[in-house]
Amino acid sequence: MNTSSSSNGAAFIDLDRTLLSGASGPIISAALRNAGVVSATRLPGEDALYRIFNAVGESLPSMLLARQGAAVMKGKARHDVVAAAQNACDDLLQLVRPLAASVIAGHREAGRKVVLATTTPNDVIATFARRMGFDDVVATRFAVDEQGLYTGELDGPFTWSAGKLAAVRTWCSHHHISLSESYAYSDSVYDEPLLNAVGFPQVVNPDARLTVMAAARRWPIVSFDNPDAQAKPPLQSSDIQKVGLLFARPEVFPFVKFSFTGVENIPSSGPVVLVANHRSYFDVFAVALTVAKSGRTVRFLGKKEVFDAPLIGQLASLLGGIRVDRASGSDEPLTHAADALSAGEMVAIMPQGTIPRGPAFFDPQLRGRWGAAKLARMTNATVVPIGLWGTEKVWPRNARYPNILQITSPPDVQVVVGKPMQLESDDPDLNTARIMDEISLLLPEEGRVAYEPTDEELIRTYPSSYKGDPRAEAERRPGTD
Missing domain, CATH: 3.40.50.1000 (HAD superfamily/HAD-like)
Known part of the structure; x- marks a missing residue:
């Protein structure tokens, strides 16, 4: 040098x-x-x-x-x-x-x-x-x-x-x-x-x-070690999404007890839209680990707040994340995601768009936005549902960071991958409802029945800055965009 x-x-x-x-x-x-x-x-x-x-x-x-x-x-x-x-x-x-x-x-x-x-x-x-x-x-x-x-x-x-x-x-x-x-x-x-x-x-x-x-x-x-080494670029590779494979190390997360079911349902090739329910900022880690076990790579489509968040933003960016700024109303993120699918890649989306808060977090009926359904239809991509359970015990919404001190008694996080499906209808409402129903079927029974949460449980579903009545927001409307 x-x-x-x-x-x-x-x-x-x-x-x-x-x-x-x-x-x-x-x-x-x-x-x-x-x-x-x-x-x-x-x-x-x-x-x-x-x-x-x-x-x-x-x-x-x-x-x-x-x-x-x-x-x-x-x-x-x-x-x-x-x-x-x-x-x-x-x-x-x-x-x-x-x-x-x-x-x-x-x-x-x-x-x-x-x-x-x-x-x-x-x-x-x-x-x-x-x-x-x-x-x-x-x-x-x-x-x-x-x-x-x-x-x-x-x-x-x-x-x-x-x-x-x-x-x-x-x-x-x-x-x-x-x-x-x-x-x-x-x-x-x-x-x-x-x-x-x-x-x-x-x-x-x-x-x-x-x-x-x-x-x-x-x-x-x-090299700071070898006096004979010359500064040189490495062998060229543009497949930066392979970083996703590097998260297939359970020892990196000793504060979580993972269980994975149905990973073999992820197709080995071709365009795939992964759709999962949204319970925690830790969901991105759980999906990344799942994809890594499949041997494929993935790009996350998510709201810009995810990319701006500490820690999780770096991971989403490294995984080739596609940032969505809802305030702009631009179709550009959807176009980028469609281009990735046309190239045979996988795109992961949380159709709920945001973590439900308040009573809506405990509602057994999952509600989603149209984005995943529209993307799958416009690209003829296979849709693979993923049910996530327990991620909120690792990183509740009211915490700035995950709890990494639960080494001796790590919480259980269940990841269940469902069967691939094709969306046949041109109605985004019907397709979105089908997606959310399939995700719901992958959750444990306790996630599919009505539950009356305590105030303490409700508070964990809100941002740490929230000061209002935890029961005031009876329904978190996901919207349709």
């Missing part, structure tokens, strides 16, 4: 599995425990998540664990954390990849600032960054009160995925740095926003998903 020409760019380097050969978390956690800053008791599943991280890279559960860091540190003294983290530096330096120091030196010789850009909290990694010769750190920052104690909140963005890009943009603005003249190094597909924003993305030790993405975008893969 040639970094000799001077510019007003910078080099942003990721930490875990990029600069380091493994995860920094176990080392930093051990230092904090040994200093008595945090409890000696590990979080449920913590060691397993670190092992998965070292093997396959970042996962959504590992980031959910990291996201809870601010709450875990609430009430702790900042100076105690900084002091304890210094004891981790020597062990972290042992994980630094052989060529990392020369890459840092090369950029500095070219006149570029070199910045460690990481999700890891600033207070536990800043000392290490200085010892490595970095000019600055862009990292997650925990808010501190006047007494120097952590408040349990973040001071700025959680510097992961789009949040990392936002923090880097702020840093560039303060230092008059041009992103278009900057480099970014990462191993993780979740750093796609930053890699895509800089002029010179560099892929290091990529996870399988980033390998596919780098192939599609012709991003060079470089």
Whole structure:
């Protein structure tokens, strides 16, 4: 890699599995425990998540664990954390990849600032960054009160995925740095926003998903290990939807007990519209796992709020998601979905359009929008119904994130795939009713009978910001568009 020409760019380097050969978390956690800053008791599943991280890279559960860091540190003294983290530096330096120091030196010789850009909290990694010769750190920052104690909140963005890009943009603005003249190094597909924003993305030790993405975008893969390796693009591949197959790892979700039935009903080829009921933000994960077991790939058609949501938005985008902005009234998303089906792909839709809330969530009669039926008829695609049950126990609507701490007693999530069917009628109402009836038949008996929920159960079906009467919304009309 040639970094000799001077510019007003910078080099942003990721930490875990990029600069380091493994995860920094176990080392930093051990230092904090040994200093008595945090409890000696590990979080449920913590060691397993670190092992998965070292093997396959970042996962959504590992980031959910990291996201809870601010709450875990609430009430702790900042100076105690900084002091304890210094004891981790020597062990972290042992994980630094052989060529990392020369890459840092090369950029500095070219006149570029070199910045460690990481999700890891600033207070536990800043000392290490200085010892490595970095000019600055862009990292997650925990808010501190006047007494120097952590408040349990973040001071700025959680510097992961789009949040990392936002923090880097702020840093560039303060230092008059041009992103278009900057480099970014990462191993993780979740750093796609930053890699895509800089002029010179560099892929290091990529996870399988980033390998596919780098192939599609012709991003060079470089080595921080092998002095003889040359930066080169990987073999070309445009099938980025194969990332869906990478979620067929039950160990990535130790907080869920999945059962899958009827996966063999998904046709091995040809255009297919997958239709499922909608109970939780976790539904996208459940459908992705199901499709991965079938050996095929899928594109999700969903409202734009799904793509803007934390964690689930990244997954939907990686799966080639087609964003629907209902306010625009545009037919473009339906056209894109039809084009995908014409090419023999699968498209997944939640015909209800949104998670029912209030009493409608417990209504045994499922109501859907026309979109799935219209799409299947206009493309002559096969329709495959999927019944989902229990996903709301993993991620209820009133929670910002799924509950990943249910390791010892994970909730049951049932996924039942029904028989393929063809829609013969030209009446979208009849076709939609048939789709919803077929989905309903795949649910357990308790999902097909009337049920009187408690107020607590009703509250879980509303967004966390909802303050009204949980029984006021007797019916959630899905609409027809």
